[in-house]
Amino acid sequence: MTKDKAARATGAHIAIVGHITQFELDRELGECEFFNGFGNRFLWPIVERAQILPDGGNLDQETFREYAEELADALSKAAKIGEMRRDYEAQALWRSVYGHLTADIPGLFGAITSRGAPQVLRISMILALSDGSSQIRLEHLRAALALWAYCFQSARHLFAYQPARD
Secondary structure (H helix, E strand, O other): OOOOOOOOOOOOOOOOOOOOOHHHHHHHOOHHHHHOOOHHHOOOOOOOOOOOOOOOOOOOHHHHHHHHHHHHHHHHHHHOOOOOEEOHHHHHHHHHHHHHHOOOOOHHHHHHOOOHHHHHHHHHHHHHHHOOOOEEOHHHHHHHHHHHHHHHHHHHHHHOOOOOOO
């Protein structure tokens, strides 16, 4: 909600992509955000720039158009997919990792990583939908688990040894 004009999103999932320095993170994310369910709704990958590109990456218009067409096609197919399920192999893997994804981890690090299973589920669904598939296959789940593992280790680096905050 804005001060002068109300804006609402109902029935929507909202994605946020942002960046923050370690200093800002330490200063701005208070203990309340760890334990009230706010902080664990985010993935926390540590990223660094690979190149210095003052004028951008110079993506040519043809390549941009091809990417845009692929994205539009994937979104069109995804809009027609109803209920999604895992295939047999993905279901077997899911059952084997679920306990690990939902394990209780104490402290701030545990609070910030406590939604592992829902995060992996969402990522695997997005990957399946981007393939135009109504089934989450083994490759989608493995890729989602790999991304979660990276974000989990990043969160460990960011939060595991932090003292309690105000």
